[in-house]
Amino acid sequence: MTAPLTPNLTPSESGNSAKSLLRFITAGSVDDGKSSLIGRLLYDTQSIHSDQITAIQQTSAKRGLSELDLSLLTDGLQAEREQGITIDIAYRYFNTEQRKFIIGDAPGHEQYTRNMVTAASTADLAILLIDARKGVVTQTRRHTYLAHLLGVNEIVLAVNKMDLVDWRQDIYQTIRYDYLAFAASLGIEQVCTLPICALEGDNIVHASRSMNWYDGPTLIDYLNRVSAHRDRSENPLRFPVQRVARVKLGNGVAIENNDLNTEFRGYQGTLASGTLVVDDEVLALPSGLAAKIKSVKLANQSLPHAAPDLSVVVELDREIDISRGDMLVAKNDLPETVREIHADICWLSEEPLNTRRKYLIKHTTRTVRCLFSDLQYRVDVNTLQKHLKPSDIVMNDIVRVELKLQQPLFVDHYAENRVTGSFIIIDEATHATIAAGVIV
Incomplete structure (x- = not known):
């Protein structure tokens, strides 16, 4: 068997007096099991209060389910529960003996790209789920691209629902090789792949008895030991x-x-x-x-x-x-002082961009007026194709733009500093945040 790529691990932190913090997101297509995975992590690490378990038992019974529906731990909005999908970002917190965690459950639907961008902007790692029956699909590529765009280069590929393909190693390996080839085309080097079953808990916290051909780490083993965010x-x-x-x-x-x-x-x-x-x-x-x-x-x-x-x-x-x-x-390592910015932005507003209007750009603690002077291209996040000189920008679009600033900003490239390399765009009239961007 070919083991997962060697992950970027640090020595065990169990002897440290202070626990490190790892922020990560889960992403994938609708029904790939993101919420169930988080629920399983919380349940198997004993991070759920007894009253929560009781509530889940009651709701699961009302739905006629024989097993606990652990996705209820994260799908908190009523609209989500009615549709059985995740449409907002649900954050959860838990601890192990080695580390503290903050989880963001990102939506799978394309129309919620902006939610995925918000979740990934502070993440150190992304867990991308794939349904073993479907393999690498459009949403897999889209979420990988967005994570990479936002500097999340530690990726875990979790091939879920292995029980529905009879725990077959050949299916897992085919998906693994397909995904690694795509990740390499984006320049992503750190990928850990593992086969799981979130419903039954295989390779989440406890090693699977149904996949004895897999000898890599469980998900929690990997999360406990992988390098946390870069040392700023x-x-x-x-x-x-x-x-x-x-x-x-x-x-x-x-x-x-x-x-x-x-x-x-x-x-x-x-x-x-x-x-x-x-x-x-x-x-x-x-x-x-x-x-x-x-x-x-x-x-x-x-x-x-x-x-x-x-x-x-x-x-x-x-x-x-x-x-x-x-x-x-x-004194000896200055940021760039600029009046013009080249950036990739995600448009967050339901109101389209008006290039004739001035907006506010908020960068760290400094806010200045700006103008969209050039729309270079829009990225189709499904195909990764670039559409040159788009005529309009609407909600969830990812666009390479040029901004002219009324006053200077002191910036770094996002790849070098995620704080001084990022910004938001604000509508001066409504004070609404309408776009988020990274400096390239």
Whole structure:
């Protein structure tokens, strides 16, 4: 038997005091068993409360089912339960001894592409389900393309419903080879494939007794050990300023005010990448002025350094004119300062794009006006064909565009930094988010 591709694994974390976090999504065609897979993961890892199990038992009995319908754990919307499909993103959380998990169950229907994009934007890994009776289908290619577009390059191919093909190894291997060839054409290198039966739990948490020809990991074994999200602390420093905090001390109490002659001025924000280290020199953009980090504070605690995703207050050793939307960056590794962006966007709004209108683009904490100056091509996510110079853009379309900006942004390519390489488009009149994009 040919084993699955060697996954990108890290040493067991069972000896670590702090558990790492893995965010992943499930995707696939309608009825491939995404919700059932998540339900099985939660059930077999004993992550379900007794009252939830009781409710599922009652609902399953009303439907005349002899087994628990574990998909009810994720298909929470009434419309989903009535149709038996997933139409929104359902997030679930569970733990094992090794790791914490956040699961996003993405819709399978083409008309919910925008939901898939939303789910994948924060994911470290994607589990793509395939019905063993159907093999690689259009939705498989579509979801793989979208995951790859959004930088999710750790893929698990789960060939589900193996019980319905008599647990046949040759069927699994044919599907495996077909998918690996397609993934390779997109440049995806990390793929783990495994045969499963979500309904009965084969190779989910417990090894299958019906497929003794498979000697690879179970799904939970793989999820426990695969590398989590890329370490953004190794990327160049990017600290978008969300708020300027001015405080003074009165009788030992910090009191906020707007007086410029205060004793303390700090810059609040969430570190996007790199490491904030006391005494390191940084540049403030757009001014380009340099200063040293005097202190880094988390709540009332002073830190010698801060890692990505921490929301902190940074104090500099000298006063610089900095406001919301500015960015502190590494002095010797600057982002691009641009007034024009080339990006792939997913149109989220039911209202089509109007290229004669100006919109708002929100990038990190900075919001500026923009104009769609060029629509280069629209991607048919079913066939991956590119349609040049589309005349209109409607909901769920994936389009390569050129944007002109009224003021500069400080950006990186999405492949290098998922935070400073992404943005959303906002309708200035309604304040609705109408598109999401990645900088290419």
